[in-house]
Amino acid sequence: MNEKILKKVESGRRFAPDDYLNIFSSSSYAELEPLINVIYDRQKSGHSPIKLTSTIHLTNQCHVTPKCTYCGFAAGTSENGYYTPFHKTDSEIETIAKAIELSGIPRVSCSGAHGYGGEQAVSAARIVKNTTSLELLINVGADLTRESLEKISRYNTDTICCNLETVNEQLFHKLKPGENLANRIHVCQMTDDIGLELSSGLLIGVGESHQDRLNHLQFLKRYKNLGEIPIMGFNPYPGTPMANHPPCSLLEQIKTILVVRLMYPDIRITVPTPTIGPKNVSYSLKAGATNVATVIPENYPVDVKGVGSPVCGNLSDVLTTIYNLGLSPQLNPNFPYQTQKFTDGASVQ
Ligand code: SF4
Numbered sequence: 001m002n003e004k005i006l007k008k009v010e011s012g013r014r015f016a017p018d019d020y021l022n023i024f025s026s027s028s029y030a031e032l033e034p035l036i037n038v039i040y041d042r043q044k045s046g047h048s049p050i051k052l053t054s055t056i057h058l059t060n061q062c063h064v065t066p067k068c069t070y071c072g073f074a075a076g077t078s079e080n081g082y083y084t085p086f087h088k089t090d091s092e093i094e095t096i097a098k099a100i101e102l103s104g105i106p107r108v109s110c111s112g113a114h115g116y117g118g119e120q121a122v123s124a125a126r127i128v129k130n131t132t133s134l135e136l137l138i139n140v141g142a143d144l145t146r147e148s149l150e151k152i153s154r155y156n157t158d159t160i161c162c163n164l165e166t167v168n169e170q171l172f173h174k175l176k177p178g179e180n181l182a183n184r185i186h187v188c189q190m191t192d193d194i195g196l197e198l199s200s201g202l203l204i205g206v207g208e209s210h211q212d213r214l215n216h217l218q219f220l221k222r223y224k225n226l227g228e229i230p231i232m233g234f235n236p237y238p239g240t241p242m243a244n245h246p247p248c249s250l251l252e253q254i255k256t257i258l259v260v261r262l263m264y265p266d267i268r269i270t271v272p273t274p275t276i277g278p279k280n281v282s283y284s285l286k287a288g289a290t291n292v293a294t295v296i297p298e299n300y301p302v303d304v305k306g307v308g309s310p311v312c313g314n315l316s317d318v319l320t321t322i323y324n325l326g327l328s329p330q331l332n333p334n335f336p337y338q339t340q341k342f343t344d345g346a347s348v349q
Contacts, residue, residue: 010038044326055109060085069241073113074113078239118145118148126155133335165184168209171208175206197226199230206242213256248275250283278314296315
């Protein structure tokens with residue numbers, strides 16, 4: 001690792017774009033380790049709890065045509081995904097939300113496919129916020145109107161997620177031929193204008209350059225209510241147009257997390273367990289991630305598959321990782337963690 005960068009990190013000096021590109025050009029984890037150690041020490045001494053977010057998939061029936069070339073979530077896209085169409089009923093959403101709350105996980109993401117003008121998200125917000133104490137993130141991409149956003153906001157939803165995936169327009173069109181980047185930017189802007197916290201992330205390893213990632217992170221600076229940036233490494237789904245595209249390496253995901261942490265010192269950085277890979281969560285936390293998403297508790301009442309890859313991280317394993325790193329998970333004061341391995345506050349050292 002370049003000494004100049006390390007000195008800047010240690011002294012809190014501003015970074016130039018070339019510094020970020022320098023980090024992106026690192027070719028091994030060992031090269032990044034001195035920088036990771038500084039960030040990791042800050043994670044430990046900051047005593048900020050690591051957020052855990054579970055998930056409810058509302059529907060996989062997506063009206064976007066043609067489908068996004070990487071998508072294994074929408075009905076009929078990949079046999080490794082859900083494949084069969086579903087639409088969760090109100091009572092199923094309530095049952096899952098209550099199970100998540102009981103497990104101790106403090107936050108849920110309700111996400112789903114496009115074509116409902118945000119009304120699927122309005123129902124989910126009403127159910128989750130009226131029946132549980134969970135923090136709520138809604139992610140239905142660009143499928144939101146001003147009206148549906150305002151209704152969602154009235155239910156005290158905490159965060160709206162609309163991932164731009166990439167701000168390279170040509171690449172966006174290749175990845176999402178049935179969508180329009182301008183629509184996603186518009187939803188991010190509406191969210192910001194309404195005053196809801198915005199989460200907006202990067203899909204990486206899909207053919208973008210390091211400069212594209214940097215442009216994207218600089219683009220996000222315009223949103224005053226940006227509170228969260230998810231970093232999602234690509235994994236190919238069999239049967240999709242991108243089935244033969246190589247998966248995003250762990251190293252690229254770690255470099256991107258480091259750059260986000262340095263560019264946005266206080267932002268929540270999210271790593272979904274399916275995209276980082278459940279076994280790799282510890283690397284992401286050391287590099288500065290502060291929210292582990294798609295965490296599935298033992299009592300989760302229905303079959304669930306991750307978005308971006310079908311394999312999800314389970315609650316016990318994620319808690320073990322967090323405690324082993326000397327970090328603490330965020331607690332729901334009314335619901336201590338219920339897992340086979342832990343009692344609330346237990347140490348696994
Ligand atoms: S990625 Fe989302 S918007 Fe694109 S096809 Fe899949 S479900 Fe639909």
